[in-house]
Amino acid sequence: MSRLLKLSLTRRYRFAASHRLYSPAFSEQENQRLYGKCGNPYGHGHNYILEVTLSAPVDPQTGMVANLGELDPFVEREILEPFDQKYLNEQVDEFRASVPTAENLCREIYRRLEKFPAARLERVRIEETSNNSFEYAG
Ligand code: NI
Numbered sequence: 001m002s003r004l005l006k007l008s009l010t011r012r013y014r015f016a017a018s019h020r021l022y023s024p025a026f027s028e029q030e031n032q033r034l035y036g037k038c039g040n041p042y043g044h045g046h047n048y049i050l051e052v053t054l055s056a057p058v059d060p061q062t063g064m065v066a067n068l069g070e071l072d073p074f075v076e077r078e079i080l081e082p083f084d085q086k087y088l089n090e091q092v093d094e095f096r097a098s099v100p101t102a103e104n105l106c107r108e109i110y111r112r113l114e115k116f117p118a119a120r121l122e123r124v125r126i127e128e129t130s131n132n133s134f135e136y137a138g
Contacts, residue, residue: 004057056119106136
C-alpha cells in the first residue's frame with residue numbers, strides 16, 4: 001500500500017478588467033464617502049494577478065497534483081475569457097447585483113473554480129494593485 005502525499009500547487013494567471021465601485025443601495029453622498037475616486041462614473045482599470053491554489057494527493061503514476069494541461073483551459077474558460085478586457089459591472093452577470101470589489105471578485109472566482117474536477121480548490125488570491133491583495137479560501 002503506498003502512502004499518498006498531499007501537496008498543493010499554485011498557478012498564476014493575469015487578466016485586465018475595468019470596474020466602478022458604486023452601489024445603488026446607497027445615496028450619491030454615501031457612495032462618494034465609501035468609494036471615493038473608485039466610484040468614477042467612467043470606471044477605471046486594473047491589471048489583476050490571480051493565483052489559484054489546488055491540493056490533491058500526488059498521483060503516483062504521473063507524479064503530479066493536477067495537470068496544468070487540464071487546469072489552464074478550465075481557468076481560461078471560466079475566468080479569463082469572461083473577465084479579461086471586460087467592464088465587470090456590466091459584462092459579468094454576477095456584478096449586476098453586487099459591487100465588483102476585489103473581495104467580491106475573489107468570491108466569484110472561487111465559486112467558478114470550485115467546480116474544477118481534478119483537485120480541491122484551496123485558495124484564490126487576487127492582486128489588484130502592487131499594494132493590495134485579497135485571499136479567499138471558501
Ligand atoms: Ni479599482
